[in-house]
Amino acid sequence: MAVQNENLLDINGLKMHFPVKSNGLLRRTVGAVKAVDGLSFSVKRGETLGLVGESGCGKSTTGRAILQLHRPTAGTVNFDGKELTKLHGESMRQMRRKVQIIFQDPYASLNPRMTVGDIVGEPIRVHNLRTGKEVRTRVEELLRVVGLNPYFINRYPHEFSGGQRQRIGIARALAVEPDFIVCDEPVSALDVSIQAQIINLLQDLQGQFGLTYLFIAHNLSVVKHISDRVAVMYLGKMVELAPSKQLYANPMHPYTQALLSAVPIPDPEIEKQRQRIILQGDVPSPLNPPSGCHFHTRCPIVIEKCKAEDPPFQDYGGGHFVACWRATESQAQMEKKLQ
Amino acid sequence: MATASNVAGTNPAQAQEFTRPVRSLWSDAWMRLRRNRLAMASIIYLFLLALVAIFAPVIAPHSPGRPTTTELRERGVYRQAAWVVDEKNPKRSGIWKFPLGTDSAGGDVLSRLIYGTRVSMVVGFIPMIFTLTIGITIGLISGFAGGKLDSLLMRFTDIIFSLPDILFFIIVQTAFSQTAFGKTFNGLLLIFLSFSAVNWASVSRLVRGQVLSLKEKEFVEAAEAVGVRRGSILFRHILPNTLAPIIVAGAFIVPSAIVTEATLSFLGIGIQPDTNPNNPFPTSWGQMILEGKSAIDSQPWILIASAIAIASITIAFVALGDGLRDALDPRQ
Numbered sequence: 001m002a003v004q005n006e007n008l009l010d011i012n013g014l015k016m017h018f019p020v021k022s023n024g025l026l027r028r029t030v031g032a033v034k035a036v037d038g039l040s041f042s043v044k045r046g047e048t049l050g051l052v053g054e055s056g057c058g059k060s061t062t063g064r065a066i067l068q069l070h071r072p073t074a075g076t077v078n079f080d081g082k083e084l085t086k087l088h089g090e091s092m093r094q095m096r097r098k099v100q101i102i103f104q105d106p107y108a109s110l111n112p113r114m115t116v117g118d119i120v121g122e123p124i125r126v127h128n129l130r131t132g133k134e135v136r137t138r139v140e141e142l143l144r145v146v147g148l149n150p151y152f153i154n155r156y157p158h159e160f161s162g163g164q165r166q167r168i169g170i171a172r173a174l175a176v177e178p179d180f181i182v183c184d185e186p187v188s189a190l191d192v193s194i195q196a197q198i199i200n201l202l203q204d205l206q207g208q209f210g211l212t213y214l215f216i217a218h219n220l221s222v223v224k225h226i227s228d229r230v231a232v233m234y235l236g237k238m239v240e241l242a243p244s245k246q247l248y249a250n251p252m253h254p255y256t257q258a259l260l261s262a263v264p265i266p267d268p269e270i271e272k273q274r275q276r277i278i279l280q281g282d283v284p285s286p287l288n289p290p291s292g293c294h295f296h297t298r299c300p301i302v303i304e305k306c307k308a309e310d311p312p313f314q315d316y317g318g319g320h321f322v323a324c325w326r327a328t329e330s331q332a333q334m335e336k337k338l339q
Numbered sequence: 340m341a342t343a344s345n346v347a348g349t350n351p352a353q354a355q356e357f358t359r360p361v362r363s364l365w366s367d368a369w370m371r372l373r374r375n376r377l378a379m380a381s382i383i384y385l386f387l388l389a390l391v392a393i394f395a396p397v398i399a400p401h402s403p404g405r406p407t408t409t410e411l412r413e414r415g416v417y418r419q420a421a422w423v424v425d426e427k428n429p430k431r432s433g434i435w436k437f438p439l440g441t442d443s444a445g446g447d448v449l450s451r452l453i454y455g456t457r458v459s460m461v462v463g464f465i466p467m468i469f470t471l472t473i474g475i476t477i478g479l480i481s482g483f484a485g486g487k488l489d490s491l492l493m494r495f496t497d498i499i500f501s502l503p504d505i506l507f508f509i510i511v512q513t514a515f516s517q518t519a520f521g522k523t524f525n526g527l528l529l530i531f532l533s534f535s536a537v538n539w540a541s542v543s544r545l546v547r548g549q550v551l552s553l554k555e556k557e558f559v560e561a562a563e564a565v566g567v568r569r570g571s572i573l574f575r576h577i578l579p580n581t582l583a584p585i586i587v588a589g590a591f592i593v594p595s596a597i598v599t600e601a602t603l604s605f606l607g608i609g610i611q612p613d614t615n616p617n618n619p620f621p622t623s624w625g626q627m628i629l630e631g632k633s634a635i636d637s638q639p640w641i642l643i644a645s646a647i648a649i650a651s652i653t654i655a656f657v658a659l660g661d662g663l664r665d666a667l668d669p670r671q
Contacts, residue, residue, distance in 0.1 A: 067564055096566035109557035112364055113579040122575075123565040154361045169561070176565065 008180060008212050009043040009066070014075035016058070016065045020287065032073075034286050035061040037236035037294075039075070040313065041321075043180070048206065048213040050227030050244070052220060052259070056283060058236040059216045060104075063182040066214070067099055068092060080179065097127055100173035104185040106165035110157035116143070116168055117153040123175040142171040145208075147201060163194035170201065180212045187222060199226055220263045224248055229319070232256045235294040236286055238313060242320040252322040254299050254330050255279075275338050293325070301326055301333040368583070371666040378662025381655040388652060392456040399450035400436070404616030411445045420448075420640050439640055442630060444614065448641055451622050452648060458610060458623035459652055462530060462600040463593035469535035470596075471589050474542025475581075481543065482550025483573055493547070500540040508533050508599070512608040525610045525620050530603065534596050542588055549581040583667035590660030594653040601625030601649050605632075624649045 016036035021027040036058040043049045053059050065072045068084050077084040079099060087095055103109035110119055120139045124130050130138045140150035146167040157165055166186060173181055183202065187195040203226060205211060217223050223230055224244060231241040232255065240253040251257045258277040265271055279298045284290050290297050296306040305325050313323040324330060372378055391398055406414055418441040419425050421433040433440055439448035481492040511533040515521035521529045553559060554577065562572050603609030604625030613621050624645040631642030 064560075069560055069564060093566040093568070096564060099564075101561070101564045103557045103561060105557055109561050111558040111562075111576050111580070114575075115361075115363075122562070122567060126565065126567050126571070156361070156363050158364065159362065172561065172565065 006045045007042040008045040008080055009214075010076075010078040011042065011066065012040045012076045012078070014039040014062070014065060014077065015073045016061050016070055017073040031287055034236050034289055036065060036072075037286075037289065039233075039238050041231060041238060041241055043212055043214060044228075045179075045212055046206075046210055047228040048215050048226050050223035050230040051214060051216045051233060052218060052223050052230060053233035054218060054259075054283065056286070057233045058286070059218075059233055060184050062233070063101065063184050063214060063216050067096075067101055067182060069101075094127075097176045098178055099180045099182070100176060100178040101182045101184060102166075102169050102173050102186045105189050106162050106169055107157075107189075109169050110165055112157055115154050115156055116148075119157070119168060120171045120175055123172060127176055129176070138175070139171075142175055143168075145174065145205070146171045147197075161194075162190050163197060166190060166194075166198055167201070170198075170205070174205065174209070177209070178211070180214070183213055183215045183217075185217050186215075188217065188219060195222065202226065220259065232259065235283060235289055237294055237323065238321075239295065239324070240320075240322050241313075242322075243318070246318065246320055250320075250331075252316060252320065252327045252330055253295075253324045254301055254326075254334060255295050257331065257334055258300075277334065277338065293323070300337045301330060368663075368666040372662055375662040375665065377658045378666075381658040381662070384651070384655045385659065388456055388655075389460060391453060392460040395454050395457055399447075399453040400438075401447035401450045402616040403446060403450045403454040403621040404618070405614035406445045414441045414445045414447065416441060416443055416445045417634070417637065419638065439644060440638055442638075442641065443634075446614075448627075448638075448644070451627060452624070452644055454621050455624040455627060455645065455648065458527070458600065458620050459597050459649070461527065461620070462623070463597045463652075463656065466531045466534040466538070466596040467589050467592045469531060470538045470592050471542055471585060473535060473539035474588075475546050475578075475585065476543075477539065478543035478546025479550060479573060479578065482547040482554065483569075483577070489547075492543075496540045496543050499537055500544070502537050504537045504599070505602070507537055508603055509606070509608060512603065516608065516611070522611070525613055525618065527610055527620060530600055530609060534599055538592060538595070542585070542592075545584055545588055546581055549584060550577055553577045553580050587660055587664040587667060590656060590663050594656040594660075597649065597653055597656070601628065605629045 014036055015034070015038055017032035017034050019029045020031040020033060022030045039062060041049075051059050051062065061070060064070045066077055066084070068077070068087070072085055075085070079095070082095065084092075084095065114122075117136065117139050120142055121135050124135050124138055136153070139153060143150045143152060148164060148167050148171070152160075157168065160168065170186075186202070187198050190198060199222060202213070206213060213226075215223060215226055227244045229241065230244050230247045232239050232247075232253065234255050240247065240251065240256045242252075247256065248260065251260055254277075258279050261275075261277045265274070277300065279300075281298050284294070284297055290307075292308050293299070293306045293311050296302045299306065303326065309325075311323045311325045313321050314327075315321050316327055326333060401410075401414075414437060415430055418431050418437055419433040420440045421435045421438045423433045423440075425431040425433075437447050437449070439452065441447055442451070477492055477496065481489045481496075508530075511529065512521075512526075515529055516526055523529070559572060559576050562576050567575070600609055601624055604623045605628050607629060609625055610620065610623050612626055615621070627645035628642055628649075631638070631645060635642055
């Protein structure tokens, strides 16, 4: 994959806070769920950026905030020179041609009352990309591209399997000929055998149409397979961002180390011998995140500084960003802990 | 690349799969409904009643209105049903020309019963349309707009919902039944409007709830992400998915409206009886129960026949509603 050194997407200080209202008539705002709390990263044209983290860490919210499906509370989302957070109404609608999303649940993401032809044809119609009979021709072409028989055009979503439905969702996203697609856990609802097919399809399409992906997932092996760079999120913040190989070979944040140690290895001998980093406790509530580094409540190598000061998201060389006060010594320290 | 082998169904074994007819959720529902015998029997019965209502002038053996003097001589008043022989008063003995006898004004009871079908049909369907229209509109706006407008509309709905309906109808009827407006279509218009004015509240709550849950569905988010305008999202994505419960609600509004009309007519404040033979809605079943009540000792079948008519049409609509609910939402 030819990765150019040009950023398609620049995100700076992205925050997505959901207000919590009190019950009763006044509905005063009593707090906010800080789903995404200050993210800054960029996505290069043509690359796949993997975004991982456990449930509720704000991965999906990040994807939706980039697409302006949730309007961000703060921060900027610069896409191809345009500031998305400032776009409204018609200009935003036009912009949607360039950025698309593929959803996690192929059963919820297709309107059960519409035929495949209507679902995939809708984006073409709303943007007037084709007219009259050409819409149908284009839909058939798209179905072929995602590996579905064009004969299915008059069928309804409930007549398909999960994998086929996900292909329909992909065809819909491709219909507007986008540059950038947020893949929001596109395979986590599918059977393992189907997961590989969809991943391969996504990679084929990337090569074919020069797409850029933000690939959100919680399956580390899938992310490793598809991503050029991987970002790790914890409680609304990014803790580590590095080229894929670098991250898996040399994780610098204790949370990333713990995550990677939890990945099962398909070899019982190795599995028996290896030591896992087991994190204690639960993820704190995003309503009231901990002071300083959000991870300090569960970090095995926490020091006093972590509780007081938020570590900067800093480049430790070669585009390896880490937000940890002990980034350089973390691996040695973790090993000491395990022994 | 999506290669040819990747395309499902290129081998001949799957060719048959492609000739299978397309099945929308609606056609699935229709298939399930057809398997429900009670619902199908209800549909047939209601269809027959609809024919009776439309072709009442052809089917009814006599004019439902006030008889002419010569007719009256033949009919007699308070004539017994055909199978009853009145020993004391042979003039009142039943004859088959008037199977259910005649009433106090010499009207043929069977003909009036047949014409009464019209009122029940209209009084069932038209308020249903009014009620659904108001309820859907308010529910859609409330659920889709959210925020302050939603709160405002829902509080208003709560107020309407808490009105005691029968009391409301009685007040409306006593206030307006003597005005020109109240006399339109024998007072049917007033019944339609007052019924719809209080019954939309449950529909709008239902629709709002549906819209609120559908708004969070990923396919709505997908439509938004693709750049579909808000109006199209509402009418192409949200509304069609609320239709199934709306249809079920509609099927239950019909019998409730029929019973309401019968109740009001029985109380003497419903539709106003008309002896003009050209009036398409001369009487209703509820009113015939009222008439039958005073003649219960001498002519009990007037009350019995009209009560059976009301009961059977109500049961048929409820059975149809149940069938529709099972057919449209098999998960419940």
